Amino acid sequence: MSAVAMERPTRADAPGAFAKAAKPALSVLPFLILFLCAPLLPGWMMKVPQAWTIPFIDWTNAFIDHLRDDALFGLFSFRDFTRWIAELITWPLALVEGLLVSGFPAIGLPAMPWVMTAGLCGVLGWSLRDWRLGALAAGCVAYMAIFGKWELSMITLSVVLVAAPIAGGIGFLLGILAVKKPWFEAAIVPVLNVLQSLPHFSYLIPIAVFIGVGHKAGTIATIIFAIPPMARLTILGLKGIAEEIREAGKMAGCTRFQMLWMVEIPAARQALLVGVNQVIMQCLAMVVIASFVGARGLGHDLLFRLQSLKIGQALESGVAIVLMAIVLDQLSRAAAEKQPSHLAENTSWLARFPFVSIAIAVCVVSLVLSAITPYASVWPTEWTLSTAPLWDGLVDWITLYFFDPLQYFRDGMLLYVLIPIRGLFQQIPWTAMVALVAVAGWSLGGWRLALIVSGFVLFIAFAGFWERSLITAYMVTVAVLLCILIGLPIGIWASKTERRAKLAKLWCDTFQTFPSFIYLIPVIMLFKVGDVAAISAIIIYAMIPTIRYTVFGLRNVPQDIVEAGITSGCTQRQLLWNIRMPLAFPEIMLGINQTIMFALFMVIIAAFIGTKDIGQEIFRALTFNDAGKGLVLGLCVAFMGLTADKLITAWSAERKSRLGLV
Amino acid sequence: MSDPKIACRNLWKLYGPDPAGFLKRHDGHPTIEAIRAQGYISAVRDVSFDVMPGEILVVMGLSGSGKSTLLRCLSRLVEPTAGEVMFEGRDMLRATDNELIDLRRHKMGMVFQNFALLPHRTVLDNVAFPLQVRGTGRQERENRAREVIELVGLKGREGYYPRELSGGQQQRVGIARSLAVGPDLWFLDEPFSALDPLIRKEMQDEFLRLQKVLNKTIVFITHDFDEAIRVADRIAIMKDGAIEQLGTAEQLVTRPATPYVAKFTENIPRDRLLSVRSVMEPSAPRKPAKDAIRADALLASVARRIVTTERPIDVVDDEGALVGTLDRGSYIDALYDQEPAR
Structure with missing residues (x-):
């Protein structure tokens, strides 16, 4: 219990009904005036003139060049240092890779037989949840062997197994430091915000500059990419511990060190394990994309096949990645959910540690098996199955029967919807945009928020890529609107019964674990390349949070309020629109906020299939190793996302507190 | 009489921009109006009391009255703004x-x-935790923990995890943990408030049984006046951070110091709280009747005698000497007249 009931300050100036309706209208007014008068405006108000642009890119590049070539710490340069770090990473990588797939030729030791890997994964799944998870894990590992993806998938897995603990460890330490030192938290949280909204590619370019391209560069990029979520969840987890638990620790006479290691960290165990789950999934997503800087494995295979438009084979790799994502997610999730239970006393070692015993048995049996038959250690090539012909057949079938309708749909969308909207967007003067976010920020959160969000937009405008940014904004806007149009009804439908809600959650969970790159495969299959394909990919990927939050929001409306509605004689429809929807709306807006973030991530990846926006520029920067450009453009994308994020979360928080939901 | 185990003098805890400076500007005694006007929140306001060895002091108040903060100031989980806390004659605030x-x-x-058990530790490890942090060896601390677990009646559950236990059992673990180091001073912060009424009653009995064996000095926080009456030697009633009245339950009921205290105590069943002594008429010394009643008997226990006897009944003390008489009129008045006995 807190010490004293806080008195909530009552608002003296209750706005009248007119003022209430006029406020949102007023906030778009400056924007509308500037937008409609666009033809009359002087050129400098439309687009920041070349002469005014601030050379962020040159500055960044100068700094990077300085780091790369000049910065010396006594005996070595910064680049030497980064390369040295990269060299360190090859050790654990070689160890895990050797264990899983390549063996240790130097000492004549073979890799683990595939039966053993599958068996151990099965036991792990079984011990963490139940035999079904064990069967899933073992089955998926066996799939890799039987369908000829063994080597690729084990290379990818070994990157994840090396990168995840390192990233998790670093993120964990940063999180602890942030919780213990307020100044550090104040410094690191904004940085984490930006890092988590930077597109994947922006991480790759500096890596390519400082470490070069190749497998280890990909691994390092993966590690760096996965640090922020762990740091954030560590902070959340440690702050979420009940004050009483901390007081119990103090009253027991804990020193600060004992407090941290014996009370706080164990008590936050569950939140920390959720962080580990996030880290693993981020690692997998990144290692697929890191194939652009030469990381080997499934992602590289997928990229290669997509580039040569071998859709069937690409799908095959895609399925392997998806299976790996599902297994990794389910295993780490099960670990987070597992609760300790008491053991019966005075039982045998075998009964007390059943899974350790089974794991040992699995190892022994598989070693014996592989001594008897080589088939148990390496799946024979001549027995390898391939699903590629099946997928190719599917693609051919779609092309044969749906080519015309798909073509019409694509052209129609492009001509009558997308191109006109794009035209509209490209006419937005930068001054109008600044005015819009500034007024919105001011009315939602005062001058501080207004300053922050207009700062973001000004950065984008003065970085000199205004038109490209508008194209990105247009694609994201269209995609997000469609996500809402499609996702909201699905969410409402799914929220009707407990069973549907569970199903929706399962699907959302599953689809969200897939690395975003995967979503390009079906859209290429259907729409080849271009805006329609890109927007479709964004929609599939970004719709997930809208659905998830809609279901969550609608299901979590306080039950007594719903019952009050029912007893007042509401029909189902009235119940939805008069009670559930208004109360769930702040939550749904948070979902839409996430959708915008997801859309921004995807729009950049969609550069791979030929868009004309900022993503394409970043993509080009990657090809030319232009780290400055890649970073500045990445920041532009991040700032777009953060502008939307700041405004929406401010709105949602205000709305929630007004509804008394927090 | 011996020295108090723990005592506090003019204890203040204010929340706000500059509590210490604010207090200084008002010479250490701002009025509640001044505190509120300046946007400060007073959690503890000029509180002083002593707790004697072996005594149970119950601090009672509604939520927001500052009772939990007061307890945390005594244990220094919260740093008081001003005042002093003396524990066995030593200034706690200087430690x-x-x-x-x-x-x-x-x-x-x-x-x-809310028990505040460590979710990742078994019952045994939870109870042994305070011993572990002070560096007691495994064997010794586990033996001690087993002793205390048996004392609170949880023998056989040592290997369980907190989430596998009921609320009442969890609080038994909490109690065992707080007793593991053999403390002199025992703080209980609404220990039974999170439990349902039947379990609460059972735990109060358990608590009283333990206290009979252990004889600790106790500061007990509750918002439940019935609970306060059941366990307390003395009760302090808090409102807005200050103590309205401190006294025995009988004193609070018969002589409430403020209207607030009176309101609190008006619905208390008096027949189980007041003793004959508090309502009897004094009388001149003489030889008491054979069927005299004891002065410290509760009113409820003499109800039958009152109904069946016309004349005033003699009241005697522990030695059997006459101390007064009880007549039907004053008995009825004490029970049903809302005015305190005159």
Whole structure:
């Protein structure tokens, strides 16, 4: 219990009904005036003139060049240092890779037989949840062997197994430091915000500059990419511990060190394990994309096949990645959910540690098996199955029967919807945009928020890529609107019964674990390349949070309020629109906020299939190793996302507190 | 009489921009109006009391009255703004971090409203935790933990995890943990408030049984006046951070110091709280009747005699000497007249 009931300050100036309706209208007014008068405006108000642009890119590049070539710490340069770090990473990588797939030729030791890997994964799944998870894990590992993806998938897995603990460890330490030192938290949280909204590619370019391209560069990029979520969840987890638990620790006479290691960290165990789950999934997503800087494995295979438009084979790799994502997610999730239970006393070692015993048995049996038959250690090539012909057949079938309708749909969308909207967007003067976010920020959160969000937009405008940014904004806007149009009804439908809600959650969970790159495969299959394909990919990927939050929001409306509605004689429809929807709306807006973030991530990846926006520029920067450009453009994308994020979360928080939901 | 185990003098805890400076500007005694006008929140306001060895002091108040903060100021989980807290004659507020850790490891135990058990440790490890942090060896601390677990009636559950236990059982673990180090001073912060009424009653009995064996000095927080009456030696009633009245339950009921206290006590069943002594008429010394009643008997226990006897009944003390008489009229008045007995 807190010490004293806080008195909530009552608002003296209750706005009248007119003022209430006029406020949102007023906030778009400056924007509308500037937008409609666009033809009359002087050129400098439309687009920041070349002469005014601030050379962020040159500055960044100068700094990077300085780091790369000049910065010396006594005996070595910064680049030497980064390369040295990269060299360190090859050790654990070689160890895990050797264990899983390549063996240790130097000492004549073979890799683990595939039966053993599958068996151990099965036991792990079984011990963490139940035999079904064990069967899933073992089955998926066996799939890799039987369908000829063994080597690729084990290379990818070994990157994840090396990168995840390192990233998790670093993120964990940063999180602890942030919780213990307020100044550090104040410094690191904004940085984490930006890092988590930077597109994947922006991480790759500096890596390519400082470490070069190749497998280890990909691994390092993966590690760096996965640090922020762990740091954030560590902070959340440690702050979420009940004050009483901390007081119990103090009253027991804990020193600060004992407090941290014996009370706080164990008590936050569950939140920390959720962080580990996030880290693993981020690692997998990144290692697929890191194939652009030469990381080997499934992602590289997928990229290669997509580039040569071998859709069937690409799908095959895609399925392997998806299976790996599902297994990794389910295993780490099960670990987070597992609760300790008491053991019966005075039982045998075998009964007390059943899974350790089974794991040992699995190892022994598989070693014996592989001594008897080589088939148990390496799946024979001549027995390898391939699903590629099946997928190719599917693609051919779609092309044969749906080519015309798909073509019409694509052209129609492009001509009558997308191109006109794009035209509209490209006419937005930068001054109008600044005015819009500034007024919105001011009315939602005062001058501080207004300053922050207009700062973001000004950065984008003065970085000199205004038109490209508008194209990105247009694609994201269209995609997000469609996500809402499609996702909201699905969410409402799914929220009707407990069973549907569970199903929706399962699907959302599953689809969200897939690395975003995967979503390009079906859209290429259907729409080849271009805006329609890109927007479709964004929609599939970004719709997930809208659905998830809609279901969550609608299901979590306080039950007594719903019952009050029912007893007042509401029909189902009235119940939805008069009670559930208004109360769930702040939550749904948070979902839409996430959708915008997801859309921004995807729009950049969609550069791979030929868009004309900022993503394409970043993509080009990657090809030319232009780290400055890649970073500045990445920041532009991040700032777009953060502008939307700041405004929406401010709105949602205000709305929630007004509804008394927090 | 011996020295108080723990005492506090003019204890203040204010929340706001500059509590210490604010207090200084008002010479250490701002009025509640001044506090509110300046946007400060007073959690503890000029509180002073002593707790004697072996005594149970119950601090009672509604939520937001500052009782939990007061307890946390005594244990220095919360740093008071001003005042002093003397523990066995030593100033707690001057203790360094290390001295504080040492005190808590040896002299204090605390039970929390929501149990505050460590979810990743078994019952045994939870109870042994305070011993573990002070560096007691495994064998010794587990033996001690088993003893305390048996004392609170949880023998056989040592290997369980907190989430596998019911609320009442969890609080027994909490109690066992707070007793593991053998503290002199025992803080209980609404220990039974999170339990349902039947379990609460059972736990109060359990608590009284333990206290009979252990004889600790106790500061017990509750918002439940019935609970306060059941367990307390003395009760302090708090409102807006200040103590309205401190006294025995009988004193609070028969002589409430403020209207607030009177309101609190008006619905208390008096027949189980007041003793004959508090309502009897004094009388001149003479030889008491054979069927005299005892002065410290509760009113409820003499109800039958009152109904069946026309004349005033003689009241005697422990030695059998006459101290007064009880007549039907004053008995009825005490029970049903809302005015306190005159």
